[in-house]
Amino acid sequence: MSTRLPFSFVCLLLLFTCLACGRSDKAAKAPRDEWIDKDTGHKVIRLSRREGSHEMFYFHQNPFTADGDKMVFIGSTEKGRAAFTVDLKTLDIRKMTFEHAVNLEVVAPKRRELFYLDGDTVYATNIDTPATRAIAKVPAYYIHGRGLSINSDETLLAGCYAKGEEQFYSMPRDEWIKKIFEAKLPNAIYTINIGTGEVREFYKENEWLGHVQFSPTDPTLIEFCHEGPERLLHRMWLIRTDGTGLTKLYPTEIPKTFVTHEFWDPNGKDVWFDLQAPRLRGKMGLVTYVFGPHTYLARTNIDTGGSTLYPLKRSQVCWHYNVSRDGKLLCGDGDGRFFELARSAKWINLYVPEGGKLKVERLCGMKRNSYTIAPNAHFTPDGKWVVFLSDMDGSPQIYAVEVQANR
Numbered sequence: 333m334s335t336r337l338p339f340s341f342v343c344l345l346l347l348f349t350c351l352a353c354g355r356s357d358k359a360a361k362a363p364r365d366e367w368i369d370k371d372t373g374h375k376v377i378r379l380s381r382r383e384g385s386h387e388m389f390y391f392h393q394n395p396f397t398a399d400g401d402k403m404v405f406i407g408s409t410e411k412g413r414a415a416f417t418v419d420l421k422t423l424d425i426r427k428m429t430f431e432h433a434v435n436l437e438v439v440a441p442k443r444r445e446l447f448y449l450d451g452d453t454v455y456a457t458n459i460d461t462p463a464t465r466a467i468a469k470v471p472a473y474y475i476h477g478r479g480l481s482i483n484s485d486e487t488l489l490a491g492c493y494a495k496g497e498e499q500f501y502s503m504p505r506d507e508w509i510k511k512i513f514e515a516k517l518p519n520a521i522y523t524i525n526i527g528t529g530e531v532r533e534f535y536k537e538n539e540w541l542g543h544v545q546f547s548p549t550d551p552t553l554i555e556f557c558h559e560g561p562e563r564l565l566h567r568m569w570l571i572r573t574d575g576t577g578l579t580k581l582y583p584t585e586i587p588k589t590f591v592t593h594e595f596w597d598p599n600g601k602d603v604w605f606d607l608q609a610p611r612l613r614g615k616m617g618l619v620t621y622v623f624g625p626h627t628y629l630a631r632t633n634i635d636t637g638g639s640t641l642y643p644l645k646r647s648q649v650c651w652h653y654n655v656s657r658d659g660k661l662l663c664g665d666g667d668g669r670f671f672e673l674a675r676s677a678k679w680i681n682l683y684v685p686e687g688g689k690l691k692v693e694r695l696c697g698m699k700r701n702s703y704t705i706a707p708n709a710h711f712t713p714d715g716k717w718v719v720f721l722s723d724m725d726g727s728p729q730i731y732a733v734e735v736q737a738n739r
Contacts (some may be wrong), residue, residue, distance in 0.1 A: 345487045358523070379403070382416070386407050387705075390708055392543065393438045394439050395439055398545070402547065406437065406578075431464070432455055436448060438481060440456075450472070476497055478543065479491020490573070492522065510561060512540050521535040523545055557594060568582055581634065586609065593605065593653065594606075601635060604653065607629070629683065662712065664709060668678045680718055707721045708721055718730040
């Protein structure tokens with residue numbers, strides 16, 4: 333007696349087998365060191381040429397020295413997260429940190445030091461030597477917050493926290509974001525004096541705070557945000573380090589406007605952000621009309637309040653955006669988190685402002701990237717490369733794509 337499996341079951345079994353083989357092949361494949369993207373003609377190189385997985389600095393955290401010769405990144409080791417430098421000319425990699433775990437990392441470009449938090453202590457490690465010094469003692473719960481940022485004259489660090497937020501971390505991401513937002517925990521923005529070690533909490537409230545970023549030109553001015561479901565809050569704010577000058581940025585009268593992932597323009601006068609206008613419905617006589625949703629890369633001037641909105645197609649939107657040091661170019665890391673964008677938006681993009689529009693060019697394909705972690709694209713200081721994180725070859729690696737195509 334023979335047993336015949338249903339055809340649909342056989343097809344399903346073959347599908348799972350193929351998927352499993354694909355995952356196995358991807359995991360076993362060694363990361364590529366260099367290639368020309370066949371769709372764009374741009375050269376791509378791997379910067380993290382060492383064993384292990386890697387992390388790129390968050391999109392608004394600076395990883396570069398002032399003259400652009402070196403970049404700091406995070407790599408896995410047997411003892412956990414450690415900092416490494418890569419020489420952007422020779423691609424030579426050196427380990428920076430040996431004794432301390434690295435958290436909330438940021439580079440002071442002129443000092444050529446990496447600042448980071450380990451437990452209840454803030455440390456600074458020299459980028460060129462392993463010399464490390466303790467800067468300040470802080471409350472242990474600072475490590476669960478967000479930061480650090482360094483001011484323009486490199487005398488202050490800043491960060492923020494929501495005390496007790498770690499209790500929600502075991503939940504799925506969308507759920508813990510909502511729970512922290514609803515919990516109204518004690519929050520504060522603080523500064524740390526690099527010279528004296530003085531820690532000062534100068535702004536407190538029971539709203540979830542995040543994205544503390546010093547102005548690139550004004551050493552006492554900070555931009556920060558209210559975190560949570562973006563359509564339920566006003567996101568962007570300015571404040572001085574003495575607690576004065578609390579100001580809303582880009583106030584809007586349209587309910588449920590989505591603003592997120594803001595960052596400074598190098599001129600210190602504009603703040604860029606991801607803007608998504610909601611879908612609006614209305615009726616004119618017998619005709620029902622729908623307006624939106626529309627997506628923009630936008631900027632607002634902190635002095636005049638005037639804003640410029642650059643419209644984007646759905647295939648051109650990104651998880652995060654960034655700007656070159658001279659302010660002339662923008663980049664984005666693509667987006668594959670949503671089903672409708674899974675294919676069309678998986679690119680590292682270049683944006684060139686021209687009048688009220690953006691000229692958009694694809695730099696590097698990201699169709700093999702999972703988007704379970706953010707690529708966090710950055711321009712190198714000379715503006716010639718866009719650096720990003722990707723697991724396109726299996727493990728998370730740091731790559732750079734050349735802005736000028738090799739055609």
